[in-house]
Amino acid sequence: MRGGTVVDAGGSRRADVGLSQGDVVAVQAGLDAGPGVTVLDAGGCVVAPGLVDLHAHLRQPGMEEAETVESGARAAALGGYTAVVAMPNTDPPIDGAAVVREVLGLGAKSACDVRVAGAITVGRKGEQLAPLAEMAALGVRLFTDDGHGVQDGRLMRRAMEYGSALGVVLAQHCEDASLASGGHMHEGEWSSLLGIGGVPAEAEELMLARDVALCRLTGCPVHFLHLSTAGSAALVAAAKGQGLPVTAEVTPHHLTLTDAAVASYDPVYKVNPPLRAQADVDALRRGLSDGTIDAVATDHAPHPQEAKEAPFDEAPPGMLGLETALAVLLTDLDLPVERLLALMSWQPARIAGVSGAHGGPIVPGRPANLCVIDPAASWVVEPGRLASRSRNTPFAGRRLTGRVRHTVLFGEPVVVDGQAQR
Ligand code: DOR
Numbered sequence: 001m002r003g004g005t006v007v008d009a010g011g012s013r014r015a016d017v018g019l020s021q022g023d024v025v026a027v028q029a030g031l032d033a034g035p036g037v038t039v040l041d042a043g044g045c046v047v048a049p050g051l052v053d054l055h056a057h058l059r060q061p062g063m064e065e066a067e068t069v070e071s072g073a074r075a076a077a078l079g080g081y082t083a084v085v086a087m088p089n090t091d092p093p094i095d096g097a098a099v100v101r102e103v104l105g106l107g108a109k110s111a112c113d114v115r116v117a118g119a120i121t122v123g124r125k126g127e128q129l130a131p132l133a134e135m136a137a138l139g140v141r142l143f144t145d146d147g148h149g150v151q152d153g154r155l156m157r158r159a160m161e162y163g164s165a166l167g168v169v170l171a172q173h174c175e176d177a178s179l180a181s182g183g184h185m186h187e188g189e190w191s192s193l194l195g196i197g198g199v200p201a202e203a204e205e206l207m208l209a210r211d212v213a214l215c216r217l218t219g220c221p222v223h224f225l226h227l228s229t230a231g232s233a234a235l236v237a238a239a240k241g242q243g244l245p246v247t248a249e250v251t252p253h254h255l256t257l258t259d260a261a262v263a264s265y266d267p268v269y270k271v272n273p274p275l276r277a278q279a280d281v282d283a284l285r286r287g288l289s290d291g292t293i294d295a296v297a298t299d300h301a302p303h304p305q306e307a308k309e310a311p312f313d314e315a316p317p318g319m320l321g322l323e324t325a326l327a328v329l330l331t332d333l334d335l336p337v338e339r340l341l342a343l344m345s346w347q348p349a350r351i352a353g354v355s356g357a358h359g360g361p362i363v364p365g366r367p368a369n370l371c372v373i374d375p376a377a378s379w380v381v382e383p384g385r386l387a388s389r390s391r392n393t394p395f396a397g398r399r400l401t402g403r404v405r406h407t408v409l410f411g412e413p414v415v416v417d418g419q420a421q422r
Pocket of ligand 1: 173270271272273319
């Protein structure tokens with residue numbers, strides 16, 4: 001890897017990076033490649049630890065029309081990710097050892113290190129605890145019923161008690177179903193104007209507040225998925241201020257889009273939690289800088305085109321994210337690249353429990369999971385050219401600045417000059 005600026009949690013320096021047998025073996029200026037060695041050009045680029053996505057819907061098993069582990073992992077690699085956590089709302093759901101093994105097996109042949117989040121409850125039905133210990137024994141580190149929040153406080157308490165004993169993290173999709181019912185967008189001025197049922201901010205904040213209390217009660221680490229409101233950011237900041245083991249993620253779309261986009265009635269802007277108001281976007285952005293928010297995660301949620309062509313209130317919620325996340329944030333946010341990489345690489349790596357292999361540092365002896373980012377490359381998002389099987393990106397037609405040039409997975413180039421190799 002020649003000619004780039006190496007950036008990791010330790011800072012930045014101009015250096016070439018030598019790789020051998022899956023590992024980083026040298027980081028220094030003016031490395032001599034020697035005969036027969038492949039050289040990847042990193043001129044003008046940032047050489048970073050590969051990104052880590054805590055939240056991707058890869059749709060397999062059962063919804064292969066929308067995505068497969070293979071196509072989702074390819075999309076991830078093109079977006080600079082070397083590790084992704086696959087969400088369990090598949091069909092059947094990932095709620096036991098058999099499906100965990102199946103998805104890990106599919107991931108092993110893919111362009112990304114695919115990890116799995118297990119369901120908290122059997123069938124994600126919110127009624128009975130799933131076999132958390134059996135899944136944890138296979139390396140599952142995050143548990144969530146994502147797509148739904150666990151409504152029953154007593155059951156969530158039990159899950160956290162088990163989680164605490166197992167040394168895993170419970171990840172909550174914070175949504176009080178009774179408050180959210182009938183809603184398809186953020187409850188606010190735009191929902192009134194458009195005549196679409198709204199989901200109040202409180203639907204998210206009430207469950208978050210409950211789970212902060214249960215975290216205090218049980219000591220179990222809790223990760224809050226895709227937070228969308230200013231109130232949520234304030235609750236997380238307060239919990240962290242009390243020293244509780246909570247972490248939080250936000251998505252690129254909640255950082256860059258508002259409920260005003262729904263005025264088009266285009267279901268591509270339908271997502272759960274919904275796009276919120278500008279004041280929420282501003283608060284989440286502040287949370288990235290002040291340490292309230294630990295990670296940016298994509299919530300990559302592919303849906304077949306026919307499903308997204310339904311009327312707004314009938315269409316499924318969700319947006320693509322893996323191939324555009326980094327570029328959207330480089331384009332729209334005014335964050336130093338070191339901070340953005342902390343939020344997209346080494347901090348999520350710690351939450352996912354993959355920091356032994358991902359998230360750097362880029363030093364000799366570490367696994368070579370890297371991405372090379374050209375911060376000046378300008379490109380237009382063309383849905384038809386994405387590697388995802390689906391097309392539901394809210395950024396179609398947007399010109400973005402910043403693009404992944406190469407991605408290296410355990411020493412193997414899986415993306416070279418923006419082209420997938422697997
Ligand atoms: O918009 C969303 N789509 N939010 C979720 O929580 C689930 C996801 C999906 O699976 O489509």
